[in-house]
Amino acid sequence: MAHVSLEEWLARAEGNRRFRENVTALKHIPASPGSFAPFPGWVHPKLRAVMEKRGISRLYSHQARAVDLVRDGRDVVLVTPTASGKTLCYNLPVLQKILEEPETRALYLFPTKALAQDQMHEIHSLIGELKADIKTFTYDGDTPDDARQAIRKQGHVVVTNPDMLHAGILPHHTKWQKLFSNLRYVVVDELHVYRGVFGSHLTNVFRRLRRICRFYGQDPVFICCSATVANPKEHAENLLEKEVALIDESGAPRAEKTFILYNPPIVNRELGIRQSALTPARNIASELIGNRIQTIVFATSRLNVEVLTKYLKDTFREKIPSDDHFVSGYRGGYLPHLRRAIEKGLRERSIMGVVSTNALELGIDIGDLQACLIAGYPGSIASTWQQAGRAGRRAGHSLAILIARSNPMDQFIVENPDYFFTRSPEHCRVNPDNLLILLHHIKSAAFELPFEEGERFGREDLLELLAYLEEKGVLHRVDQRWHWAAESYPADEVSLRTVNPENVVVIDDTVAGSPKVIAEVDWDGAFTTVHEGAIYMVESQQYHVDRLDLERKKAYVKKVDVDYYTDAMTYTNVKVIDDFDKKMQGRTIVEHGEVQVARKVVGYKKIKFYTSENVGFGDVNLPEKDMHTTSYWFTLPWDLLDTLALRREEVIDGLLGLAYCIHHIAAMLVMADIRDIDRCIGDKSGEWFVRHGKGKRIITSQPGAPGPEVMTDAFDPTLFIFDAYPGGIGFSELLFERHDELMSAARRLIGACACDHGCPMCVGPVLEVGPAAKEASLRILDLMEGS
Amino acid sequence: MSLRDRLSRLTGEGTKTPAPGSRQETISELRQRVDALMTRREGISRGPVRSFGPAVPLEHLVTGEEVEMPQGRFFFSRSRLEGSHVHGLHRVCDLASLSMEAAGILAGSSELGGSNPTDALFLDTETTGLAGGTGTFPFLIGIGWFEHRDFITCQLFARDYSEEKAMLAFLGETAAEKRFLVTFNGRSFDVGLLAARFILNRIPDPLAAMPHLDLLHPSRRLVGHRLENSRLVTLEEFVLGLKREDDIPGQEIPQRYFDWLKRRDGRLLEGVFRHNRLDIVSMASLARHLADLLESPHGHPHAHESDLLSAARLLLDRGRTDQARLRLEALADSGDPDVALSALKSLSLIHKKAGQWDRAAGIWEAMVSRDPLDVFAVEELAKWCEHRSHAFGRAALLVERVLGECGTLASAEQQALAHRLERLLRKASLTGP
């Protein structure tokens, strides 16, 4: 049978009613010619010659603007699509300056090693063609000790990551004297990745970096690149704490692309269950690959990669039994030589289909593919576009299909194409002055250089923080200078990426006398996943947790084979400590401020596989966890709620459903993992709160105690969405500002959901929030709007 | 709300003694966790330094005075060790007649050749930690040099961080009068640390460019083979014949300084000064001892023969074949059979390399006659018979015997020997009668 082309396949698909029914948006993005500008006059003839040899005889308009701004000493942030030549925007001015002043140094920061390696190759080949004595090195945890000295002294361009800058370079800045004394440029790629906790840390690392640069008499220009987010300029300015010029109009020509948002059909309306995203992914991929249309499929987990790869291999084993490599998997756990072979196979088109985790998202050269299937929303619009960019990076028609899963974020994206295609709702937020984060970096900074009277670091009262650390005995003040006065190396005490570096180790004790470590769970997760009695799963093997030893941070498990899983029951109780701001929105009072959160795991449910029946309960006795953080909240007075003529239980269910929905949308808005923020229904005093009991929701003032489960009208229900990080990470203020947007998004998501009484895609599983939740939540939203 | 209040809320500080099971208790748990997070690596070795009564001024316990420099002041202590003083096995006046040629060999550097022992600057620092990086502070810098028959130690002490600059400036001036450095592990610690502090204080660093004899590496090489570790106190005890009394453990030193900053009690530091001064003097003693091992065929009267063997091998590695040969010839008569055998081996290889086959073969013959299963000697002898003397039959016999009787051969060794035997037998039959 003859193969069809991508265009023919698309025409057929568009004509196919069953396919079309699941398509919520189909957008043809036409090719555009691009706009160009000549090379600026200042570009060195040698550099120009190298560019021209590579077929670059002029610049895209955004490149020309960027290099001119950088040349003028302006800090810039560049927001342009994949394959728009962003690397030239920093390599050109950097190499130019080194040609003019050979002592010039530049520091490149990438969030991952793969990206750093990729950039190394790129700039290396440029330098090779320039035939200039310019040295570039990567400096990371893998750099051998004997190479380090040469890198410190000779590297013109040092390519590294924020973690290494924080713990390996800044605390040893005197060894890098040559670099810091001549540092003219700092390149920060993937700026949008630095948000939340990571971004809050990085802002402080930049404070330290610029402090060190000042010591050596330098003030480098920052060249930043970001994926499309709602607030790139603001974000860059928050990270760098200075004015940054935004360049967001790409002059690069664009090839034609078709982008499809696909929502798999509903298979159980009552429970609101849709077909798994893997099923259409497999079917569509088989057709495309069968037609020799080279395709990449992104799956959201390692397991899904393996499952899909097996399906596709099975499909083609029948058709092309000779070639087992026609389709291949690709993920982090594969050995390097295997990965290199797969990359090569893709470039040479001997592999026509690859199923990957986001390991292939960026940086790795696999040539130009024609089609990209994204089985499950990757968590942000920015990374969706980056994954889609894997198909058709340079020329020719390409196709990208995003297939939604059954969760609110996926559903919101495919059901609201406008957000996806035109105005990104995603905001990058940081809170560098979170006291815990700030204190860590003040310690690291003091280790690097003593603090002096009149210095500034962050927006809090530095003198008071220095006094605090002096009291703690880690700083020593003399003659109005604060010196590091402890034996430790403070940069080692904090990880930039994780909230809490402490982990609980899961130990398989099945075979007596030969314990085996099978996993690590982060500290907070441990309370809900490896409490005593929990069923913990690793690669579909079940383990029963016999004992959780919090002191030694160990969980002991044994292999079991049971027909249920466990779901921890927790209560969360929020008490307002301080409100920073307040406004009346419709008929609701909306606020944000500081809160105290108490959380406790009180028990767990045993839930049967497939039927999801509740087959038992267990008690858990773990300490309550207490945290001060920031929150956004709104309060609905009972006298208002009473006008709904719903029973109190129904109102509570409606609020719980609404909280579920808003929690998910809020995570999307602030580009956070769903676990980075949390929710609670209670009252502002923290006295009354909603607790999930055995089978129903109750309002109680009795945390943990088995006492009477009372339903009360003593408080006005308040819905809290709070930062799940001590001290807060800056999300709450944004949510407060965008309250309206949150409410209308919630309305759209719940209103448009095809389920009958609530489902995991809108207000949560009906078994958890009750049959009235969906209806009640919609009525509450109406009520809040008021009129 | 004040910053301090917010901090104490975040860390849970300032709450009253909690009632068991109350919210307060969980707050202080959080505080413990926050504290654990924030101070994870501090306080590992906070050995409490007990001192009772009022603080005793440092100058009552350590002879010294305040020095004033344009950059500020610091505390300076100078002491002279008379030539007649005995430090372990050595008299101080003997230390100064260190052979510079031997020192150059120890350092692996020809730059020391033109210098005199009086050009040496012995250096050792006491610091606020071992973590490295710019935040580690060398608060006490001990230096020493020879003056006529005597040994001078000077200790530069920053009574506070504010005195560092003057102290470093003084060190810079003193170092400028000397031509090379002698340290113990200074290459990877003291000198790098001081380099960072010179940069932080914007003072030129004279040390980085000076030729440097770091005694740690030659100590490991020459005497380390018979010691549990190569720490200076271990070397003192087993090599220099010196046992320290009441020495303070090195890991206590940082905390003593931090306590000093708060209490200004000289008793905290008296021991640190003593410890540092001993380190400096022992370095001088060690330098002389190691140089002697290289310099004279008998080393020091107390030298171990195994140390002399290591010394001969170091000479060989540094291309001083004749000196090495003399040492080895002396050691070949050693009463210690292991030393004698090793010396003979090395010696035979020197002869072999020089093409003096008869002398080499003579040694191998002697070794074989003493132990017919000496694989080294048999193999060398077999090679010699095969390629030089063409005594194939004799060689085959030797090899055959080792193969048959020696039970400790590695399989690769066995294979190589079997291969050689086969070849020898073939050659023997071709040329045989």
Ligand SMILES: [Zn+2]
């Ligand atoms: Zn639904």
